[in-house]
Amino acid sequence: MAQFYSTRKPQQRKASRPASPLTQQTVVGLDHQGRGVVRGKSGVRFVHGALPGEVIDLQPQGKYEANLLTLHQAAEDRVSPPCPYYDKCGGCDLQHLALPAQRRHKQQVVSELLMKFAGITAQHWLEPLVAEAWAYRRRLRLATHWDAKRRRLRLGLRARASKEIVEMDTCAIAQAELNQLLPALRAFLPTLALVNMLGHVELLQTNQVMVILRLKSQPSQADKAALKQFAQEQKVAVWLHCGDMAATPEALVNNLPPRYESVGAELDFQPGDFLQAHAELNQLMVAQALSWLAPAPDEKILELYAGSGNFTIPMALQGAQVTAIEGVPSMVQRLQQNAARYGVTLDAAHADLEQDWQAYAWAHQGFNKVLLDPARAGAPHAIHEVARRQPQRVIYISCAPDTLARDAKVLAAADYQLRQAQIIDMFPQTHHIECLMWFEREA
Numbered sequence: 001m002a003q004f005y006s007t008r009k010p011q012q013r014k015a016s017r018p019a020s021p022l023t024q025q026t027v028v029g030l031d032h033q034g035r036g037v038v039r040g041k042s043g044v045r046f047v048h049g050a051l052p053g054e055v056i057d058l059q060p061q062g063k064y065e066a067n068l069l070t071l072h073q074a075a076e077d078r079v080s081p082p083c084p085y086y087d088k089c090g091g092c093d094l095q096h097l098a099l100p101a102q103r104r105h106k107q108q109v110v111s112e113l114l115m116k117f118a119g120i121t122a123q124h125w126l127e128p129l130v131a132e133a134w135a136y137r138r139r140l141r142l143a144t145h146w147d148a149k150r151r152r153l154r155l156g157l158r159a160r161a162s163k164e165i166v167e168m169d170t171c172a173i174a175q176a177e178l179n180q181l182l183p184a185l186r187a188f189l190p191t192l193a194l195v196n197m198l199g200h201v202e203l204l205q206t207n208q209v210m211v212i213l214r215l216k217s218q219p220s221q222a223d224k225a226a227l228k229q230f231a232q233e234q235k236v237a238v239w240l241h242c243g244d245m246a247a248t249p250e251a252l253v254n255n256l257p258p259r260y261e262s263v264g265a266e267l268d269f270q271p272g273d274f275l276q277a278h279a280e281l282n283q284l285m286v287a288q289a290l291s292w293l294a295p296a297p298d299e300k301i302l303e304l305y306a307g308s309g310n311f312t313i314p315m316a317l318q319g320a321q322v323t324a325i326e327g328v329p330s331m332v333q334r335l336q337q338n339a340a341r342y343g344v345t346l347d348a349a350h351a352d353l354e355q356d357w358q359a360y361a362w363a364h365q366g367f368n369k370v371l372l373d374p375a376r377a378g379a380p381h382a383i384h385e386v387a388r389r390q391p392q393r394v395i396y397i398s399c400a401p402d403t404l405a406r407d408a409k410v411l412a413a414a415d416y417q418l419r420q421a422q423i424i425d426m427f428p429q430t431h432h433i434e435c436l437m438w439f440e441r442e443a
């Protein structure tokens with residue numbers, strides 16, 4: 001890209017005066033990021049913490065956002081957030097909305113986006129798939145800051161729209177085993193020389209508790225010995241992720257091969273691999289997707305964005321002929337390892353699904369059904385490739401309703417009907433939405 005240099009000094013920006021608060025505003029909606037929508041004379045504002053039907057005063061922040069200043073009239077569905085860190089922490093931004101209303105809201109968001117961007121409605125919405133709504137997260141990523149002068153470590157979650165660290169004793173949505181480790185980590189980490197090169201700390205709970213330290217470089221032998229002792233005392237595995245982000249985490253103390261449960265299978269994974277946030281709901285979701293896919297033994301199934309085999313291995317165990325594609329080569333290896341451990345035959349390949357598929361041998365076969373579970377970016381290229389191949393059925397698992405709606409438009413244009421839809425309550429108390437869609441091509 002061309003760069004242009006100027007000898008002129010950059011103009012000094014005048015510090016802008018904060019905008020005046022807007023009073024007695026009525027909230028008319030809730031957007032897909034969980035913010036209340038206010039339409040005033042100066043345009044639309046998205047207000048953090050506000051709910052539809054409420055009358056509020058708000059403080060504008062930037063061009064479109066705002067913070068809630070005063071609540072004059074509360075919505076019926078408003079509840080008092082139980083977490084003491086709710087006001088500061090950027091994690092659970094829908095705790096102030098009653099759980100049934102959160103689920104209704106998520107379904108409404110998906111339904112509205114599908115209508116707005118794809119012009120479609122689901123023939124049938126199933127009741128949301130739900131499970132434990134607190135203490136469910138099996139992965140906690142903690143930010144750190146070492147104050148060398150005061151010899152004090154800050155360890156916690158990031159505040160909303162800020163780099164500030166909110167230190168908490170417990171995180172209300174994290175699994176108990178992860179919370180129990182927090183005091184021990186706060187006491188232990190400052191005793192290590194590596195504390196001044198610590199990036200984040202990740203805690204994982206699957207078949208064991210794992211502590212993953214993100215470090216700029218390898219720790220000293222003395223630190224490694226201390227970490228081994230900590231692992232023994234706390235009965236945890238310890239992994240080190242040293243160097244740049246592309247480096248793979250390595251086990252320092254590994255008591256068991258890391259595994260997570262899917263339907264009828266315990267699957268190998270490694271820290272750094274994608275892992276669904278809610279263990280119980282993951283299993284319900286996989287079971288539901290498989291029942292919709294209903295693979296017959298003679299049918300060929302194409303699975304896209306397969307990860308380490310969360311959907312693949314249960315499908316193959318049911319006798320389906322699966323071709324599974326994943327973009328991270330080491331995860332493809334894990335998938336193949338999982339297939340070998342369960343004695344199932346399948347094709348697994350590494351590919352960037354957002355590139356042209358011409359060069360991929362697997363892409364030249366015919367497929368009866370497709371299951372795809374992309375990241376938040378959706379499948380902007382892959383969905384065209386899928387539609388062009390005209391499989392009878394497409395099961396789409398989405399964690400981003402806006403990109404789902406964009407991709408659904410492509411399927412709708414290729415004569416697919418949205419037969420069933422369902423919210424998966426994978427991220428209760430937060431605005432994040434997971435959903436499952438069954439598209440069928442009318443012959």
Ligand SMILES: C[S@@+](CC[C@H](N)C(=O)[O-])C[C@H]1O[C@@H](n2cnc3c(N)ncnc32)[C@H](O)[C@@H]1O
Nearest residue numbers: 274305306307310326327352353354373374375
């Ligand atoms: C939401 S995860 C789902 C993984 C798996 N289905 C599961 O349930 O564990 C999305 C996966 O897509 C992969 N991915 C992201 N972009 C990709 C691309 N352009 N091509 C291929 N795979 C990609 C990621 O590495 C990740 O494993």
